[in-house]
Amino acid sequence: MTLLDGKVTARAYKEKIALEVQEWVARGNRPPHLAAVLVGDNPASVAYVNGKVKDCEQVGMKSSLIKLPSDISQEDLLAKVAELNADEGLDGFIVQLPLPNHIDEKTVTLAIDPKKDVDGFHPENVGRMALNLPTYLPATPHGILMMLEHYNIETIGKHCVVVGRSNIVGSPMSILMARNANPGNATVTLTHSRTVDLKTECLRADILIAAIGKANFITADMVKPGAVVIDVGINRVDDASRERGYRLTGDVDFDGVSAVASHLTPVPGGVGLMTRVALLQNTLQAARGEN
Numbered sequence: 001m002t003l004l005d006g007k008v009t010a011r012a013y014k015e016k017i018a019l020e021v022q023e024w025v026a027r028g029n030r031p032p033h034l035a036a037v038l039v040g041d042n043p044a045s046v047a048y049v050n051g052k053v054k055d056c057e058q059v060g061m062k063s064s065l066i067k068l069p070s071d072i073s074q075e076d077l078l079a080k081v082a083e084l085n086a087d088e089g090l091d092g093f094i095v096q097l098p099l100p101n102h103i104d105e106k107t108v109t110l111a112i113d114p115k116k117d118v119d120g121f122h123p124e125n126v127g128r129m130a131l132n133l134p135t136y137l138p139a140t141p142h143g144i145l146m147m148l149e150h151y152n153i154e155t156i157g158k159h160c161v162v163v164g165r166s167n168i169v170g171s172p173m174s175i176l177m178a179r180n181a182n183p184g185n186a187t188v189t190l191t192h193s194r195t196v197d198l199k200t201e202c203l204r205a206d207i208l209i210a211a212i213g214k215a216n217f218i219t220a221d222m223v224k225p226g227a228v229v230i231d232v233g234i235n236r237v238d239d240a241s242r243e244r245g246y247r248l249t250g251d252v253d254f255d256g257v258s259a260v261a262s263h264l265t266p267v268p269g270g271v272g273l274m275t276r277v278a279l280l281q282n283t284l285q286a287a288r289g290e291n
């Protein structure tokens, strides 16, 4: 089994992005600038956003972290979004999800200028993605494509099964794998909680992408020998032996599946790191005005 190593892959892409940033700046442009809006202090969100800020520094980009209180009104958050939309010194920004319950995520997503929507969550950008027009690809699916590309995994004509239909992972992933693009050109099955006989569907997969949000949900008996398995899950399970009291585990039973799969992503150290690299790639694209 070949480990699809997020650390190695992220490093390779970051080196490339850092060079491109250098060239961009050498031509007289200011460094690409990404802002992350964090509402409240959900520990997972704080950790992700801090990671994104660190990534920007590593590739020579500018980053801003905008921390807002969890009781901010929707109106005030929308005013902040409008301010960021108008800020000419800023190429792109993300509003970290999930948002507190009193704020409607759809309304906030719609308020972001599609040209600055480096998450690729705005309906206009989702539509552009589906139509294979230039746009920002959503970070997690984009990171997975980069990972497949880095390891030269053939996708043309392969049977790809996606488990989970979320707006930010499963649904766009199914569209991207089926597109006439590279990586892409796969035959795709999108499965979800109402799928009848999930195991049989999964067993047909040459490429299995698990984005369910349930720890160790995909077991070895659901994987075709030799399949490529991509684990998108980030689940916290209690673990008293760890300093933070929990450990991260994916949606795939790593030990069992590693005996069957040809390639497998670990958690942590897999797709999550590529999600962050994809955001950098999108920010560079935004700075260049390519969208």
Ligand SMILES: Nc1nc(=O)c2c([nH]1)NC[C@@H]1CN(c3ccc(C(=O)N[C@@H](CCC(=O)O)C(=O)O)cc3)C=[N+]21
Binding pocket: 047, 048, 051, 094, 095, 096, 097, 098, 119, 139, 140, 234, 248, 267, 268, 269, 270, 271, 272, 273, 275, 276
């Ligand atoms: N507007 C928005 N855009 C997002 O892209 C977005 C979001 N909201 N909300 C939450 C999800 C989740 N997500 C992750 C990013 C990095 C890791 C990551 O770096 N994971 C590391 C380590 C994580 C750790 O150790 O805590 C790993 O898997 O190795 C994971 C998950 C982005 N998301």
